[in-house]
Amino acid sequence: MSVRRFLSTVIAAVAVSSALALVPGATATAAANPCGFYETGSDAYYNHCTGDGSHVVIEVEVWGPNYERCVGPGVSWLGSASKIDGAHYVGRTC
Numbered sequence: 001m002s003v004r005r006f007l008s009t010v011i012a013a014v015a016v017s018s019a020l021a022l023v024p025g026a027t028a029t030a031a032a033n034p035c036g037f038y039e040t041g042s043d044a045y046y047n048h049c050t051g052d053g054s055h056v057v058i059e060v061e062v063w064g065p066n067y068e069r070c071v072g073p074g075v076s077w078l079g080s081a082s083k084i085d086g087a088h089y090v091g092r093t094c
Contacts, residue, residue, distance in 0.1 A: 033047050033075055035048075036049075036087075037078075037086050037088065041081070042082075043081055044077075044078040044080065044081045044084035044087070045075050045076065045078060046071055046075070046087045047075045047076075048071050048073050049073075050073050053072075055071065055072045055093060055094050056070070056071060056089055056090075057070055057090045057092050059088055059090050060084060060087045061088075063085065068090065
């Protein structure tokens with residue numbers, strides 16, 4: 001690759017990342033909804049990332065006996081972050 005082409009590629013990459021920085025929530029949305037269990041300041045969620053439309057069983061960890069729940073594709077609200085300690089896929093569909 002020539003130096004000129006390399007510099008053009010670098011400048012283009014910087015321009016794209018700078019443009020994304022100007023779009024509110026462009027990268028925050030992807031980071032805000034990771035696959036699996038995650039929490040916000042007040043709520044707990046499980047994001048089942050799938051392209052096949054499957055429903056899976058997760059175990060929700062709470063302050064007491066854990067329980068299982070069937071979740072579909074996308075984000076499922078589990079409850080208050082102060083009451084949910086975690087959640088994980090148990091290896092089967094529902």
